[in-house]
Amino acid sequence: MNFHVLTLFPQMIEQTVNTSITGRAVKNEKISLQTVNIRDFADNKHMRVDDYPYGGGAGMVMQPEPVYRAYESVKSHSLAAAQGKRPRCIYLTPQGKVFNQTMAEEFALEEELIFLCGHYEGIDERVLEEIVTDYVSIGDYVLTGGELAACVMIDAISRFVPGVLNNEESSQFESMQDNLLEYPHYTRPEIWHEKQVPQVLLKGDHDKIQSWRLEQSMKRTRERRPDLLAQNRPVTVAYFSPTEGTRKAAELLAMGLTQNPRYLDLTRRKFRKQIRRFQEQELLVAAAPVYGGQLPRLEEGLFTNLRGNHTPCVLMAAYGNRHYDDTLAQMKEILTSRGFVCIGAIAPIIPHIYSEKLGAGRPNEQDREVFRRFSVLIKRRIQDAEDKGFVEVSVPGNPKPEPKAMKPVEKHFIRESCTNCQACVQKCPVNAISRETLEISPEKCMSCMRCVKVCKANAREFDASQVRQYLESNYSVPREIEYF
Numbered sequence: 001m002n003f004h005v006l007t008l009f010p011q012m013i014e015q016t017v018n019t020s021i022t023g024r025a026v027k028n029e030k031i032s033l034q035t036v037n038i039r040d041f042a043d044n045k046h047m048r049v050d051d052y053p054y055g056g057g058a059g060m061v062m063q064p065e066p067v068y069r070a071y072e073s074v075k076s077h078s079l080a081a082a083q084g085k086r087p088r089c090i091y092l093t094p095q096g097k098v099f100n101q102t103m104a105e106e107f108a109l110e111e112e113l114i115f116l117c118g119h120y121e122g123i124d125e126r127v128l129e130e131i132v133t134d135y136v137s138i139g140d141y142v143l144t145g146g147e148l149a150a151c152v153m154i155d156a157i158s159r160f161v162p163g164v165l166n167n168e169e170s171s172q173f174e175s176m177q178d179n180l181l182e183y184p185h186y187t188r189p190e191i192w193h194e195k196q197v198p199q200v201l202l203k204g205d206h207d208k209i210q211s212w213r214l215e216q217s218m219k220r221t222r223e224r225r226p227d228l229l230a231q232n233r234p235v236t237v238a239y240f241s242p243t244e245g246t247r248k249a250a251e252l253l254a255m256g257l258t259q260n261p262r263y264l265d266l267t268r269r270k271f272r273k274q275i276r277r278f279q280e281q282e283l284l285v286a287a288a289p290v291y292g293g294q295l296p297r298l299e300e301g302l303f304t305n306l307r308g309n310h311t312p313c314v315l316m317a318a319y320g321n322r323h324y325d326d327t328l329a330q331m332k333e334i335l336t337s338r339g340f341v342c343i344g345a346i347a348p349i350i351p352h353i354y355s356e357k358l359g360a361g362r363p364n365e366q367d368r369e370v371f372r373r374f375s376v377l378i379k380r381r382i383q384d385a386e387d388k389g390f391v392e393v394s395v396p397g398n399p400k401p402e403p404k405a406m407k408p409v410e411k412h413f414i415r416e417s418c419t420n421c422q423a424c425v426q427k428c429p430v431n432a433i434s435r436e437t438l439e440i441s442p443e444k445c446m447s448c449m450r451c452v453k454v455c456k457a458n459a460r461e462f463d464a465s466q467v468r469q470y471l472e473s474n475y476s477v478p479r480e481i482e483y484f
């Protein structure tokens with residue numbers, strides 16, 4: 001990320017940004033800072049850049065030409081200009097949109113940003129109209145100039161630039177992620193001024209510590225910022241994933257959306273049978289793998305037990321690099337008719353269970369970046385919905401396709417190796433394996449390969465060589481993630 005700051009006081013910016021964590025990021029070249037002194041572009045020998053306001057009144061106004069020239073000096077060698085685009089130029093003003101965490105995350109997706117810091121009574125309106133793309137305020141108060149506000153924004157944005165925070169720091173600084181304030185922190189000594197550190201933190205039970213922290217965050221937000229709590233939106237990830245590829249992709253997406261995801265594993269038959277209700281103030285992520293270009297066909301259906309109440313939902317159809325065809329459209333149909341509003345959809349590529357080549361290593365680093373962009377987009381859509389309501393997203397495909405006949409893969413059961421542990425029987429998502437004989441019912445089996453994966457004795461093998469050959473000769477070129 002390259003930050004450029006147009007200012008009358010470059011030192012103010014440099015001293016702040018080149019200190020502490022942002023200073024380290026500049027040294028490590030994770031971010032760069034260029035300050036441009038607007039005074040250097042004055043067109044008079046006194047180096048004046050301000051003048052009296054037309055129409056009278058108190059104070060001075062910065063003239064358009066020096067500001068414009070300072071801007072042009074950055075723009076002429078900007079990455080955006082090289083691509084024939086206008087660089088993003090932020091003018092810091094109390095008249096702007098109030099800066100928040102989602103905006104910081106959004107700005108961090110840019111490769112370069114120009115900040116324009118005003119002084120005196122402001123800047124001539126005509127130059128603002130020509131160069132400014134974003135008017136931003138850091139709060140409802142007036143500063144003597146835009147420099148401190150620019151530093152605040154640079155700090156908050158830099159935190160989202162990959163590599164700026166180390167792992168320890170990223171997990172420390174997550175206040176605001178879910179519109180919740182951070183839980184209280186404690187360090188040694190265990191007793192200080194007769195005050196004892198909460199016992200739960202001393203016992204090393206990670207799950208209990210997590211739920212205590214969430215509870216404390218909620219309590220604190222309720223007490224100190226009830227306005228924020230009203231915007232908190234619990235995220236549930238409901239997924240079907242026999243061999244865990246979809247689950248891993250869904251977890252990656254959830255990480256970008258919340259610190260406290262809840263999971264609903266619909267691979268388990270009993271959870272597909274329970275009706276689950278969601279409120280308007282929640283978010284559902286529905287994730288499924290693609291089977292033959294469609295949703296896996298299950299007797300009781302998939303996602304059919306979920307009930308929304310105008311609840312926003314994000315769809316994920318994870319597939320093995322062939323195509324997702326009708327899957328997103330089917331998911332949208334099922335969830336919309338059950339009270340959800342589909343506000344986004346994504347089709348990531350995951351390893352194909354029938355081929356070691358297709359989807360190998362996906363999601364990769366590049367995919368993670370796409371997930372990041374997509375989760376910021378979803379957060380933006382959720383924030384915008386506060387004024388306009390949720391907007392339903394369009395997805396390609398046929399919402400009610402005819403079931404597709406898929407050639408079953410050949411299955412082998414090596415009875416001599418079987419220890420009768422029953423793991424395959426219990427884990428089969430469709431109850432296709434007989435408890436007594438351990439035989440697979442061909443009518444019920446959906447060839448998901450879960451039983452092969454869960455059998456520790458290697459007593460189950462599938463021969464997918466025919467389908468593998470076909471897939472590898474036709475669909476080997478890595479596809480890119482699509483999102484809507």
Ligand SMILES: Cc1cc2nc3c(=O)[nH]c(=O)nc-3n(C[C@H](O)[C@H](O)[C@H](O)COP(=O)(O)O)c2cc1C
Nearest residue numbers: 241242243244245246289292293320322323352353
């Ligand atoms: C029966 C079956 C059909 C599949 N059909 C497709 C397909 O049409 N397109 C595709 O790209 N991947 C297809 N795949 C691959 C899966 O989408 C995915 O890669 C993985 O096998 C399943 O995800 P999971 O690990 O969450 O169980 C299929 C997999 C199975 C088991």
Ligand code: SF4
Nearest residue numbers: 428445446448449451
């Ligand atoms: S029997 Fe069929 S449906 Fe059941 S786990 Fe094995 S492959 Fe999947």
Ligand code: SF4
Nearest residue numbers: 418419421422424455
């Ligand atoms: S998981 Fe393997 S060992 Fe266990 S019952 Fe099934 S086939 Fe036998």
